[in-house]
Amino acid sequence: MSLGADWDKIIFHDPLQKARVTFLRTPCPTDALIELVEPAGEGSPILQFLQKGGGLHHLCYEVEDLDAHLRTMRQKGAVVVRQPLPAVAFENRRIAWTFTGQKLLLEFLERKEL
Numbered sequence: 001m002s003l004g005a006d007w008d009k010i011i012f013h014d015p016l017q018k019a020r021v022t023f024l025r026t027p028c029p030t031d032a033l034i035e036l037v038e039p040a041g042e043g044s045p046i047l048q049f050l051q052k053g054g055g056l057h058h059l060c061y062e063v064e065d066l067d068a069h070l071r072t073m074r075q076k077g078a079v080v081v082r083q084p085l086p087a088v089a090f091e092n093r094r095i096a097w098t099f100t101g102q103k104l105l106l107e108f109l110e111r112k113e114l
Helices: 047-051 066-075
Strands: 012-014 019-025 034-039 059-063 079-087 093-099 105-110
Touching: 034 047, 066 079, 066 093, 066 105, 079 105
Parallel strands: 059 105
Antiparallel strands: 012 019, 019 034, 079 093, 093 105
16 A cells, blocks of 8 residues: 555444444554544434545544633634534544534544553
């Protein structure tokens, strides 16, 4: 693969997000992951996006304190479009989405407790 990434063939079904996801990973553990997402049924929130042609959907950032980060994002004018919920693909760590004033969809993943 031209990205130098490998696929481990693990596919996660997340019933709360109504999606199936998998990841491409490079050998370097600090590199960004590439998440491939597909709708898991008619009620999936990503189905309409896919029907319009798909493409790059969003960026995801890992944050220390999800609730505090969402407060900061709101103060900067972002709208929380999906409240925090556990994500199967991330060992049930919480995720949430915001939509910024620049029309960017951002996902935030709560960092794993050590």
